[in-house]
Amino acid sequence: MSFEDLFEEVKNSYDIVDVVSSYVRLKKVGKNFVGFCPFHSEKTPSFVVSPEKQIFKCFGCGAAGDVVTFYTKIKGLTFKEALLELAEKAGISVDKNFFVEKKKEKGLAEFNYKIAKFYHHLLYFHSSSKLAREYLEQRGIKEETIKNFLLGFAPQDGRVLAGYLRNASEDLAKGEELGLIKRTSDGSYIDLFRGRIIFPIFNLKGECVGFGARALDKDVEPKYLNNSGIQKYFKKSEILYGLYQSKEAIKKENTWYFSRRLF
Numbered sequence: 001m002s003f004e005d006l007f008e009e010v011k012n013s014y015d016i017v018d019v020v021s022s023y024v025r026l027k028k029v030g031k032n033f034v035g036f037c038p039f040h041s042e043k044t045p046s047f048v049v050s051p052e053k054q055i056f057k058c059f060g061c062g063a064a065g066d067v068v069t070f071y072t073k074i075k076g077l078t079f080k081e082a083l084l085e086l087a088e089k090a091g092i093s094v095d096k097n098f099f100v101e102k103k104k105e106k107g108l109a110e111f112n113y114k115i116a117k118f119y120h121h122l123l124y125f126h127s128s129s130k131l132a133r134e135y136l137e138q139r140g141i142k143e144e145t146i147k148n149f150l151l152g153f154a155p156q157d158g159r160v161l162a163g164y165l166r167n168a169s170e171d172l173a174k175g176e177e178l179g180l181i182k183r184t185s186d187g188s189y190i191d192l193f194r195g196r197i198i199f200p201i202f203n204l205k206g207e208c209v210g211f212g213a214r215a216l217d218k219d220v221e222p223k224y225l226n227n228s229g230i231q232k233y234f235k236k237s238e239i240l241y242g243l244y245q246s247k248e249a250i251k252k253e254n255t256w257y258f259s260r261r262l263f
Helices: 003-012 016-021 067-075 079-090 096-125 130-138 143-148 160-165 169-177 229-234 243-253
Strands: 027-029 032-035 047-050 055-058 152-154 181-183 189-191 196-202 208-215 224-226
Touching: 003 067, 003 079, 016 032, 016 047, 016 055, 016 067, 067 079, 096 130, 096 152, 096 160, 096 169, 096 196, 096 208, 130 196, 160 169, 160 181, 160 189, 169 181, 169 189, 208 229
Parallel strands: none
Antiparallel strands: 027 032, 032 047, 047 055, 152 196, 181 189, 196 208, 208 224
């Protein structure tokens, strides 16, 4: 089955009113259903669902589309991820390769989260982390923000993460695959991030898809560094840092602030 055929079959397997009703309280008005838009804050309902055309449209923010588009936006998924989830729920047979790829990405995201928690732990408990905490305090970063964004610390000693992963050969392989550690000429491993503040990067689903890191020493180049896995597996260009943690506030305030860099 082609991707296009799968798309059509998935759309025909769902009633958009039933799907939207799981997330939005709808009221029947004439031929259509109306409710408050789940994608922005509003005082008057402007979100319309048409059972006849099997589409939705918000006349406030402009969001519009079919059942797959709605599911994509409400769940914070890519189009492909949404299509596969809906297909799975509808019992539609899909090429196993689609799900193998999805399963691998999920496993790598879970591994990334494990590493994020490790770096976060180091920020508070490593013997050399005081300088990192003082730096964050000087930059006005509050404790609540540190915990909410799971900020971390990579010590200057270049074998801390490698040592942590050495207990399991599978973890060493994943760390190397994601560009978090590198194998040296003598067969040992060295960490990518050294002497840096660590910024775990989350997609809209809350999955940890990679890391950004800022050097603590002002003379170190590059000042900002990403691991290669974020581009190889998770398409960095489609991810906006901090959006996962901020999306509810953005909906409520209807205001965005953008910055060129992580920090």
